[in-house]
Amino acid sequence: MRDIDIRRALLVRLLQAHNKDEDTRIVQEMGVWAGTVRIDVAVLNGEMSGYELKSDSDTLARLPLQADLYSKVFDRMTLVVGSKHLEKAATLIPSWWGIVRATSSEKGVKLRRVRASRRNVNHEPYVVAELLRKDEAVAVLEQHGLAAGWRSKRVKLIHERLARELPVRELSKHVLRALKNRQDWLRENSVHQLDMAVDAQLNPMF
Missing domain, CATH: 3.40.1350 (Trna Endonuclease; Chain: A, domain 1)
Known part of the structure; x- marks a missing residue:
């Protein structure tokens, strides 16, 4: 087996x-x-x-x-x-x-x-935030009025800010919503790992 x-x-x-x-x-x-x-x-x-x-x-x-x-x-x-x-x-x-x-x-x-x-x-806020790609993470900052001056920063810093500023339950809801709404699950691996924290294949049966 x-x-x-x-x-x-x-x-x-x-x-x-x-x-x-x-x-x-x-x-x-x-x-x-x-x-x-x-x-x-x-x-x-x-x-x-x-x-x-x-x-x-x-x-x-x-x-x-x-x-x-x-x-x-x-x-x-x-x-x-x-x-x-x-x-x-x-x-x-x-x-x-x-x-x-x-x-x-x-x-x-x-x-x-x-x-x-x-x-x-016992979730770890930073590891939860790290599931977000940069554009998704910035979108969460924008929803909470936290994006000013942060759009051009490294994604690691953005993840850290999300983990610091949002309660973990609220952060988890944003992450889950972003993952469910993500359309391009099939794009290939990139050397910029932190800009693409999730790379998956949707429902491939075999």
Whole structure:
């Protein structure tokens, strides 16, 4: 059972769950921390939910770092993991993360919830702000009357100002709205990572 098999099964489940909800976007490989790590699948609607996949053929070497960074951003997180790594992986993630076991069957990959996710209450404001591209970040400054003298500044400074000036819950709402409204999810990687913090592919089934 490979990562792509688990991903396929998860996407089918998520698309079935949200196919009548026009407010939901399902995004693969969404970058966090200026794109240095990428969540396997993100679901964006009234909150931002992440799904990290670990098949039996994967290792757990990067999971502690991924868990730390994703926990700074997402409202909910779920680890989808093969049986081989289930017990060990559960010790490497926060208790509020959900866990789904992935097993092989004659009909494909079967997903079964082991632990429900709970809402995250410890977001990191700067890491949340960093999900915004520069034009999106400036737009948030403008909405709050904070843009004068800041439009030409480096995006890192703009992210810092947003994190400093806005309550994290308000900032998270702006970020979620920007991500859901973003149209050009397919544009390629740029060397200007901080100007393009999210690079993803929308709903590619296979």
